[in-house]
Amino acid sequence: MLEVSEIHTYYGLSHVLFGVSLSVKPGEIVCLLGRNGAGKSTTMRSIMGLTPPHNGTIRFKGITCTGQKPYLLARMGMGFVPDDRRVFADLTVGENLEIVQRKKRKAGIWNKDSIYDFFPPLRKIDSRRAGFLSGGEQQMLTIGRALMTNPDMLLLDEPTEGLAPLVVQLLEQQIRQLKETGLTVLLAEQNQNIALGLSDRGYVIDNGVIRFGGTIQELMENETIRQKYLCI
Ligand SMILES: Nc1ncnc2c1ncn2[C@@H]1O[C@H](COP(=O)(O)OP(=O)(O)OP(=O)(O)O)[C@@H](O)[C@H]1O
Numbered sequence: 001m002l003e004v005s006e007i008h009t010y011y012g013l014s015h016v017l018f019g020v021s022l023s024v025k026p027g028e029i030v031c032l033l034g035r036n037g038a039g040k041s042t043t044m045r046s047i048m049g050l051t052p053p054h055n056g057t058i059r060f061k062g063i064t065c066t067g068q069k070p071y072l073l074a075r076m077g078m079g080f081v082p083d084d085r086r087v088f089a090d091l092t093v094g095e096n097l098e099i100v101q102r103k104k105r106k107a108g109i110w111n112k113d114s115i116y117d118f119f120p121p122l123r124k125i126d127s128r129r130a131g132f133l134s135g136g137e138q139q140m141l142t143i144g145r146a147l148m149t150n151p152d153m154l155l156l157d158e159p160t161e162g163l164a165p166l167v168v169q170l171l172e173q174q175i176r177q178l179k180e181t182g183l184t185v186l187l188a189e190q191n192q193n194i195a196l197g198l199s200d201r202g203y204v205i206d207n208g209v210i211r212f213g214g215t216i217q218e219l220m221e222n223e224t225i226r227q228k229y230l231c232i
């Protein structure tokens with residue numbers, strides 16, 4: 001589904017990713033783990049075309065799409081939930097979803113109603129302005145908005161960061177449900193408990209370099225990697 005090979009990404013002159021490679025197969029949940037500043041978001045942004053890599057290649061569904069514009073990637077079936085949970089603050093929850101529906105990429109299971117079935121707390125606040133939502137509600141809305149495009153793959157950047165334990169639990173359950181619909185997910189996380197519980201495979205990034213790639217079982221057994229590069 002996704003193949004990232006040897007990408008190097010810069011912010012201005014600052015070299016941030018050093019030959020990052022990873023792959024995600026159809027239907028998998030793959031996590032990208034790493035501490036603060038390790039390069040998780042930059043990897044996501046590189047894939048989504050927001051900070052295109054200088055070197056290396058990215059292939060999505062067999063098509064080379066390195067440096068492609070974000071809206072074209074979205075049209076190809078890539079959904080992105082950035083870490084900032086940005087919503088249209090002056091629009092209501094319902095309007096935030098409808099605005100995506102109008103330029104929807106293709107037919108599929110997701111529409112406003114099925115998003116509300118999926119995240120029941122959102123239905124109750126359909127007409128509330130999105131600027132007044134809690135962190136958890138905002139996160140459900142940003143995920144819902146990405147789903148409205150009926151993507152084949154979802155990039156989720158630290159969806160549970162800073163949220164209350166109950167909300168984290170709900171999101172965890174719902175991400176597992178997404179896998180059951182056949183959606184492919186790349187999940188960036190600092191919180192290894194959540195990521196390891198959800199994922200099929202994982203990568204560990206540190207200082208812009210991939211230090212580990214393997215199954216969750218292998219990662220659990222690799223004390224050295226976990227102690228050196230992850231917050232335990
Ligand atoms: N817009 C930017 N301009 C310059 N440097 C940046 C920018 N955004 C990130 N960086 C730097 O790039 C490196 C990787 O940051 P990135 O945001 O990808 O890490 P991260 O793993 O997502 O961290 P976090 O867990 O805090 O979200 C860091 O050293 C960071 O300071």
Ligand SMILES: [Mg+2]
Pocket residue numbers: 040041042083157158
């Ligand atoms: Mg980040």
